[in-house]
Amino acid sequence: MSFLGHRRILVVTAVEPERQAVLRGLDLAGVTAENGADSTIVVEVGGVGTAAAAATTARVLALGRFDAVLSAGVGGGIGVPVGGAAIATASVAADLGADSPEGFLGLDELGFGSATVAADPGLLAALTAALPDAAVGPVLTVSTVTGTLAGTRDLLARHPDAVAEAMEGFGVATAAAQVGVAFGELRTISNAVGPRDRAAWRIGDALEGLSKAIACLAELTP
Ligand SMILES: O=C(O)c1cccc(C(=O)CC[C@H]2O[C@@H](n3cnc4c(=O)[nH]cnc43)[C@H](O)[C@@H]2O)c1
Numbered sequence: 237m238s239f240l241g242h243r244r245i246l247v248v249t250a251v252e253p254e255r256q257a258v259l260r261g262l263d264l265a266g267v268t269a270e271n272g273a274d275s276t277i278v279v280e281v282g283g284v285g286t287a288a289a290a291a292t293t294a295r296v297l298a299l300g301r302f303d304a305v306l307s308a309g310v311g312g313g314i315g316v317p318v319g320g321a322a323i324a325t326a327s328v329a330a331d332l333g334a335d336s337p338e339g340f341l342g343l344d345e346l347g348f349g350s351a352t353v354a355a356d357p358g359l360l361a362a363l364t365a366a367l368p369d370a371a372v373g374p375v376l377t378v379s380t381v382t383g384t385l386a387g388t389r390d391l392l393a394r395h396p397d398a399v400a401e402a403m404e405g406f407g408v409a410t411a412a413a414q415v416g417v418a419f420g421e422l423r424t425i426s427n428a429v430g431p432r433d434r435a436a437w438r439i440g441d442a443l444e445g446l447s448k449a450i451a452c453l454a455e456l457t458p
Contacts, residue, residue, distance in 0.1 A: 239267070239277050240362040240453055242304035242418065248282040248293050248408050254309040255281050257443040261450025278302070286329070286377060286407030293411035304359055304418040307409070308450070310442035311402035311423030312382065314392065316371045318428070319441040321449050323363045324375035324421035326354045327405035330395060331378045340394065353409035356418035363420055366456040367449055373399035375421050377406035383432030391429070401429045424449060 239245045247269075249255045258279045262269045269277040282292035293305060307327070316322050329351040333342040343351040352374075364372055376398050382388050392398070405421040412419035426442035427433075 240304065240306070240366075240420075241358055243276070244302045244304075245277050246293070246296055246302045246305045247277060247279045247308050248289060248296075248305060248404070249279065249309045250282060250284045250289065250404050251309070252281050253439070253443055254446065255279050257446040258308055258450050261447035262454055264447065264451040265454030267454045282404065282408070285379060285403050286410075288407070289404035290407035290411045293408045294414070297411060297415050297417055302417055304356065304420070305408060305412045306359070307405045307419070307421040308446065309402060309404065309423060310426040310439060310446065311375065311400040312427050312429035313371075313400055313425035314398050314429050316399055316425050318425050318438045319445045320425050321367050321370035321445060322375060322400035322423045322425065323360065323367060323370045323372045324355050324400075324405060324423075325360060325372060326352050326374050327409040327419075327421050328352045328374050328376050328395065328398070329406040330376035330391060330398075330401070331380065332406075340390065342394075351406070353406060353413055353419065355420045359418050359420035362456075363422060363453065366453045367422075370449070371399040373397045375399060375405050375423060376401045378403060381432075382429050385431050388430050400425065422446075422449060
């Protein structure tokens with residue numbers, strides 16, 4: 237059996253409710269995920285933020301049992317409605333750099349490497365085929381959730397094609413790239429990126445969307 241065209245896939249979520257949503261989706265499709273030695277799919281909680289996500293991903297990938305990793309969870313939508321899905325063409329560390337009177341200077345401009353990790357083309361193709369209604373574009377990874385109009389405008393000016401914002405993708409991607417494992421990112425939308433309105437977040441809708449998306453992925457897999 238395979239999942240998304242891969243023999244052994246690791247799914248990394250930030251928090252346990254996201255892991256449970258992924259497991260419900262697999263269950264809906266009749267796929268069993270266990271954190272055991274023989275599983276096709278293993279779902280791990282990595283923690284919130286890039287450091288925890290990268291460390292967890294690196295630790296689990298070091299077992300050498302995986303040929304793909306998917307960063308999955310809820311996220312802020314950029315032109316994508318609550319409950320909808322966003323698939324990353326790349327994960328971008330959008331606030332990794334330096335501020336300056338002239339504006340933000342990213343990692344690339346500073347000469348310290350790249351703030352972008354592209355999704356694996358095969359994994360991206362499998363995700364978009366299974367989820368034809370999902371938005372497809374760069375998914376931004378931030379350390380601080382965007383919460384002001386000025387911050388939103390700055391971010392969108394720098395990343396006009398971005399479809400979502402979350403806090404882990406770049407960390408998972410960096411760990412995957414270092415060991416040559418295929419990487420992808422899937423987000424379902426809990427809130428719009430914009431001025432902070434925590435009461436408007438719909439985590440439940442996004443988790444339900446995540447379960448449905450994962451079920452679609454599993455059903456499409458031969
Ligand atoms: O209420 C808050 O201020 C708050 C601050 C930090 C994190 C949270 C979470 O709920 C973390 C869970 C998870 O959610 C992802 N997420 C969801 N929406 C966004 C967003 O608009 N921008 C960035 N990340 C978002 C993120 O990946 C976290 O892991 C709440």
